[in-house]
Structure formats: structure tokens, C-alpha cells
Amino acid sequence: MPEPLLAVRSLSIAFPTPAGERLVVRELNLEIREGEFLGLVGESGSGKTSAALAILSYLPRGGRIAGGDILFRGRSLLAMPAEERRRLYGRHIGHVAQDPAGALNPSLKVRRQLEEGVAYHLGLSRQDAHRRALALLDEVHLAGGERILDAYPHMLSGGMQQRLCIAMALACDPQLIILDEPTTGLDAATEMGIFALLRELKARRGLSLLFISHNLAAVRGMADRVAIMYGGRLMETGPTSAVFREPRHRYTELMLNALPKMRGALDGTVEMRWESSSIPGQGCPFRPRCDVAVDACAGATPLEQAGVERVSACVRWRELSALPPPTRGGETDVHRPRRGSDAEPVIAVQDLVHRYDRGPRASRKGESDLSLDHVSFTARSGEVLAIIGESGSGKTTLARCLVGLLHPLGGSIAMQGVDLAKVRRYPLAITRNLQIVFQNIAGSLHPRKRLDEILSRPYRLYERRTPVAAELEGLAHSVGLRSDTLAKLSTRLSGGERQRGALARAFAPRPQVIVLDEAFSALDVSMKMKVRNLLLAKKAEIDATYLLITHDLPLARAMADRVLVLYHGWVCESGPSTLFEGAPYHPYTETLLWSALELEGLAPRALDLRTVSAKATNAAATGCRFQARCPRKLGPICEHQAPPRQSAGPDHVIECHIPVERLVELQRMEWRSEPVLEGIQ
Numbered sequence: 001m002p003e004p005l006l007a008v009r010s011l012s013i014a015f016p017t018p019a020g021e022r023l024v025v026r027e028l029n030l031e032i033r034e035g036e037f038l039g040l041v042g043e044s045g046s047g048k049t050s051a052a053l054a055i056l057s058y059l060p061r062g063g064r065i066a067g068g069d070i071l072f073r074g075r076s077l078l079a080m081p082a083e084e085r086r087r088l089y090g091r092h093i094g095h096v097a098q099d100p101a102g103a104l105n106p107s108l109k110v111r112r113q114l115e116e117g118v119a120y121h122l123g124l125s126r127q128d129a130h131r132r133a134l135a136l137l138d139e140v141h142l143a144g145g146e147r148i149l150d151a152y153p154h155m156l157s158g159g160m161q162q163r164l165c166i167a168m169a170l171a172c173d174p175q176l177i178i179l180d181e182p183t184t185g186l187d188a189a190t191e192m193g194i195f196a197l198l199r200e201l202k203a204r205r206g207l208s209l210l211f212i213s214h215n216l217a218a219v220r221g222m223a224d225r226v227a228i229m230y231g232g233r234l235m236e237t238g239p240t241s242a243v244f245r246e247p248r249h250r251y252t253e254l255m256l257n258a259l260p261k262m263r264g265a266l267d268g269t270v271e272m273r274w275e276s277s278s279i280p281g282q283g284c285p286f287r288p289r290c291d292v293a294v295d296a297c298a299g300a301t302p303l304e305q306a307g308v309e310r311v312s313a314c315v316r317w318r319e320l321s322a323l324p325p326p327t328r329g330g331e332t333d334v335h336r337p338r339r340g341s342d343a344e345p346v347i348a349v350q351d352l353v354h355r356y357d358r359g360p361r362a363s364r365k366g367e368s369d370l371s372l373d374h375v376s377f378t379a380r381s382g383e384v385l386a387i388i389g390e391s392g393s394g395k396t397t398l399a400r401c402l403v404g405l406l407h408p409l410g411g412s413i414a415m416q417g418v419d420l421a422k423v424r425r426y427p428l429a430i431t432r433n434l435q436i437v438f439q440n441i442a443g444s445l446h447p448r449k450r451l452d453e454i455l456s457r458p459y460r461l462y463e464r465r466t467p468v469a470a471e472l473e474g475l476a477h478s479v480g481l482r483s484d485t486l487a488k489l490s491t492r493l494s495g496g497e498r499q500r501g502a503l504a505r506a507f508a509p510r511p512q513v514i515v516l517d518e519a520f521s522a523l524d525v526s527m528k529m530k531v532r533n534l535l536l537a538k539k540a541e542i543d544a545t546y547l548l549i550t551h552d553l554p555l556a557r558a559m560a561d562r563v564l565v566l567y568h569g570w571v572c573e574s575g576p577s578t579l580f581e582g583a584p585y586h587p588y589t590e591t592l593l594w595s596a597l598e599l600e601g602l603a604p605r606a607l608d609l610r611t612v613s614a615k616a617t618n619a620a621a622t623g624c625r626f627q628a629r630c631p632r633k634l635g636p637i638c639e640h641q642a643p644p645r646q647s648a649g650p651d652h653v654i655e656c657h658i659p660v661e662r663l664v665e666l667q668r669m670e671w672r673s674e675p676v677l678e679g680i681q
Contacts, residue, residue: 011068094169157392159190187551212523231285236476238310352411386560394569434513445490452494458508568619575652583667
């Protein structure tokens with residue numbers, strides 16, 4: 001075998017804690033070959049990001065490499081002089097961070113951030129750096145050129161920010177790019193676009209990629225090999241197809257069964273047992289949660305050869321295929337009764353309008369500049385209303401208008417007899433009953449406060465008292481956080497731990513309505529169903545209403561009672577969550593569904609909506625907003641007349657010129673060619 005491009009040898013990483021130094025990565029061994037795509041998968045807190053930051057010599061303060069070595073083209077990065085290592089990063093090793101908004105400097109224009117790297121590493125002149133920046137934007141399919149270069153990062157959508165980060169990583173022609181959760185928080189269509197871009201770049205440039213993710217569907221479709229981590233240790237590794245077909249560790253098997261899917265029974269997923277105790281320092285770290293653990297799991301668990309190019313740390317890997325399959329361990333009834341249309345409304349939005357004044361998304365001739373275009377809907381007591389759509393569709397703008405962080409230009413938001421659209425500052429009685437979990441979790445948690453201080457704040461604000469330790473521990477355990485996380489600064493929590501901490505903070509005042517803005521985006525697959533069941537149980541306990549803003553269509557299918565579909569601020573469809581199961585859908589909803597199924601390898605071959613989705617990014621100012629991208633456009637009527645509202649069934653409305661009966665006929669005809677989708681017929 002040729003020498004690997006990158007080799008991680010017995011790497012251990014330690015961080016200080018109040019109880020003493022703790023190893024977050026133990027004896028990790030990884031290899032990445034020339035032109036190879038390695039997927040690194042595991043739950044939040046498994047050590048994936050710490051390992052990546054160690055490779056980049058960018059561990060947070062207090063972190064240190066406690067053992068092992070990291071080799072790049074056979075040379076030790078740890079022994080390399082600091083100045084030489086600094087020249088290596090960016091030039092030969094690129095990095096795409098988990099949070100693109102946090103990775104980009106908000107005070108600098110895109111031009112400066114994209115050009116300075118090539119000027120420093122390649123010594124290009126200002127004019128040559130500018131030409132290269134424009135070429136990089138074209139390479140990552142960011143249309144706009146000079147307009148994008150003159151923008152600030154906050155003026156770009158999440159997908160645009162992520163493509164910009166990839167362009168910056170590519171700027172100096174590196175051999176290796178480390179991507180840390182590069183599509184977290186992106187919708188399925190944008191995610192598919194990013195993955196297609198990465199495949200294209202890998203083939204054209206011969207790149208090696210270390211792809212860190214908890215998105216198993218993405219890894220399955222992208223990676224050549226996959227490595228599974230848990231508790232800072234390597235559980236198994238091998239060719240991706242072989243690992244997904246026949247896992248050699250029970251943790252891998254449980255993760256694969258925990259993934260919510262677009263097809264099949266909703267109760268087909270597995271909820272892993274969650275233990276609030278710390279991960280054991282000896283033996284298999286997964287054994288407290290493993291349903292097939294034996295006494296031998298407490299002893300040494302070295303990696304064993306488990307097939308061709310496969311290794312496993314499970315002492316029972318030889319007999320896994322003969323063991324009973326994992327069963328669903330959740331207590332929540334997933335077949336709960338749906339809330340009917342006669343349920344009492346708790347928040348009603350009517351003709352809500354919002355506009356951003358400047359930026360690359362501002363209006364050009366023939367394009368709408370409204371971020372919310374007369375949005376109307378009602379959220380009913382005790383229901384889960386999922387709000388779906390691509391990046392830039394207005395979902396987060398809507399959420400921020402609802403909780404008073406943005407002020408709409410028109411319309412009304414009625415709650416508890418108050419029109420919140422006319423209130424500049426919400427009274428405490430409203431804010432207690434209207435909580436939000438923000439999309440940018442890292443920015444919403446105070447960086448200098450411990451988690452217990454953050455969770456104590458709602459009690460002090462709304463109940464005028466300090467909670468006892470048992471209350472905070474119970475709150476933390478209810479969202480799957482261990483007791484020892486309460487004493488940590490929010491900056492010392494993993495992405496998933498931060499997200500669960502934000503959920504706990506929102507639950508503390510027992511609100512009537514919770515806006516969940518991508519509240520699952522940083523959760524790994526094994527925690528999604530745990531938190532989903534937790535949210536449903538909490539909803540039943542306090543009769544809460546959830547506005548679930550999400551890009552994750554399988555999660556929306558598994559959790560929502562009703563669905564609202566937004567396209568550039570326009571509600572094109574609303575109806576029960578059963579609309580995911582079969583025609584008719586609005587053509588835009590159809591493109592979202594196609595992208596989600598494509599991620600799972602289930603999209604029909606007869607219908608490829610990816611090329612249609614790439615035609616345009618802005619909404620039309622007249623006629624149907626979706627006309628420029630619609631795969632079923634009729635002609636001038638779509639360009640000049642607003643589509644009518646049509647009933648597609650009980651509580652199901654579609655705004656489209658195509659008659660509902662014709663939509664059903666077209667969609668069933670084109671989707672039925674794929675046997676796996678027979679349930680749609």
C-alpha cells in the first residue's frame with residue numbers, strides 16, 4: 001500500500017475539567033489516502049471535531065495532545081516548526097468549519113476574506129488575487145461575481161456562506177480538505193448541491209477529503225471509507241458500502257437503525273438507551289448503552305481485523321449478525337392521535353410582510369424583494385406545525401418576527417388577545433409563553449457562563465427564584481445531558497450538547513408555544529429520535545405548541561401534525577404531514593421531497609429535479625413566485641397571474657395553476673417508475 005497522505009497514529013487529546021484532566025480522544029488511528037473521501041461519523045461529543053482541530057493545530061485553550069502523532073506525507077506535524085506548519089495550513093490543508101457564519105469575519109467583505117489567503121500563500125498581486133476570487137466563486141457555483149465579493153457574510157444565505165467557505169478552503173489548491181459538518185442546518189436541496197459540488201471537486205482536482213458528519217445518509221452517498229467514533233475511541237472502520245451493509249459494531253448497527261427515513265413505518269427507528277453517567281474510562285465506552293453488552297466488554301477492547309480493510313473494537317463482532325436486531329426503546333407512542341382542525345388556535349398570523357433593504361438578495365428587475373410575502377397561518381393548541389423550505393425561503397425571518405426580534409412591515413400576529421406585530425417590546429407574560437431555540441446555538445448561549453447559570457435564568461426571570469440543583473439536573477437529564485455538563489462553560493460543550501442545552505433553557509418556563517428554529521440540526525442520528533420523543537412527551541405534559549422550522553424532511557414527517565411550505569417568503573402549500581406520503585404536492589414541495597429522497601438513494605430515476613432547481617435562485621415579482629424553477633410550468637399564465645388557492649383534501653391547500661387532479665396524474669406517472677416508491681401510488 002502507498003504511504004497515506006495523512007496518518008493519525010494513536011492520537012490522544014486531553015482537556016481540563018473541574019474533576020481533573022479528561023481524555024476526549026483515546027488512541028485514535030486513521031489514514032487518508034491520495035484522492036480518498038473518508039467519512040468520520042459519531043455522536044456529538046465523540047471526539048470528531050477535537051481530532052480535526054488537533055490535525056489543524058487549532059485545539060481550544062486548555063486542550064493538549066496527550067499522546068500519539070499526526071503525519072502529513074510522512075512528516076510529523078507535531079514536530080514541525082511552527083512557522084513551517086503555518087505555511088502548510090491553507091496552502092496544503094484546507095478547512096471548512098461547522099458554523100460558516102462563525103467562520104467568516106462579519107466586519108469584512110467577502111472580497112477581503114477570499115483574496116487575502118491566495119495573496120499570502122501564493123504571492124499573487126491584487127489583480128491576480130481578484131481574478132482568482134471570481135474564478136473560485138464560479139467553481140463553487142456562486143452566481144453574482146462582483147456583487148458577492150462586495151457583500152458582507154450576513155447578507156448571504158446559509159448555503160451561500162457554506163459555498164464561500166468551500167471556495168476559501170480551495171483557494172490555494174490544497175491536497176487535503178477537512179470538512180467539519182459542512183451541511184449542518186442546510187436544506188435537502190442545498191445539501192444535495194453541496195455534495196454534488198464536493199464530488200465534482202474531488203474528481204476534477206483529485207482532492208482528499210476528511211468529511212466529519214453525523215448525517216449517515218450523506219456519508220453513505222459520498223465517502224469511500226467510513227470511520228465510526230464513540231466516546232473518543234474508534235469503534236470500527238472500513239469501506240462505506242460494507243460498513244452500512246453489515247456493521248461490525250453494535251453502536252454502528254444502532255445508529256443505522258436510529259435514522260428517521262422518508263419511507264417506511266414511523267416506528268421503524270430505534271431509540272438508544274441514554275445513561276446520564278460518564279463514559280467509562282476502561283473497556284468499551286458504549287457498553288452502558290449497549291443492549292448486547294457482556295462482561296468481556298469491560299476489559300480491553302483492541303481493534304481487531306474484521307474483514308478486508310475492516311477493523312472493529314467490538315468483542316462480539318463475529319456474532320453480531322446472529323444476534324436479535326435492535327428494537328425500538330422509546331416510551332413515546334409515535335402513533336399518537338393527530339390534532340384536528342377544530343383545536344383551539346394559540347397563535348394566528350395574517351398577511352405578514354417583511355423586507356430586507358440591502359444586500360445581494362435585494363430586488364433586481366423582475367424579482368421579488370419581499371422576505372415574507374403576506375404569510376398567513378394558524379398554529380393550534382398542542383400541535384406540531386412544521387415550516388419547511390430551502391435556505392433563504394424566509395423561515396428564520398418568520399421565526400424572528402414571531403418572537404419580536406424583527407418588526408414586520410405589515411400584517412398581524414395574534415396571541416393571547418395581543419397583536420404582537422404592533423408591540424415593540426413583548427411583556428413578560430408573552431415571552432414566558434413564547435420561547436425560541438435559535439438556529440445559531442453557539443451565538444445564543446453566553447460564552448462566559450456555565451450551563452447551570454444559563455438554565456437558572458428563566459427561573460429567576462419568570463418565577464423570581466433560584467432553582468435547586470436537583471431541578472437543573474432533572475432539566476439536563478430530560479434532554480440527554482449528563483450532570484457534569486452543568487458545570488461547563490457553554491464554549492466547552494460540543495455542538496450537540498449546546499443544542500440540547502438550548503432546548504432545556506426553552507423548556508424551563510413551561511411555555512405555551514416554542515419556536516424550534518433548526519433545533520435538531522446539530523443533533524446526531526441517535527439523539528434525534530430521543531429528543532423528538534422527549535419533545536412530544538413534553539408537549540403532552542404542558543400542552544405546548546411547536547413551530548418546527550426544519551430542513552430535515554424525515555424528521556418533519558416523523559414529528560409534525562401539519563406542514564407549511566415556504567418559497568422565498570410565499571406560502572405555496574399547507575396541509576397535514578401525510579402530504580409527504582403521496583401526490584398531490586405543489587411542484588416546489590415536490591423538489592424538496594425529491595432532494596430528501598435522493599439523499600437516501602430513493603429518488604426515482606425518471607425524474608431528476610436537480611437541474612431544474614439550479615436554474616434560478618430568486619422569486620419572480622409577478623405571477624407564480626416559483627415559475628423560473630418550476631419543472632411543470634404551463635407558460636405565460638404562470639408568469640403573469642398569481643396562482644389560485646386549491647383544496648387538495650381536508651385541511652390541505654395548494655397555490656398552483658395546475659389543477660389538483662392533473663398534479664396527481666403527473667406526479668404519480670413520473671414517480672411510479674421506481675419500485676421502492678410504490679407507497680406513493
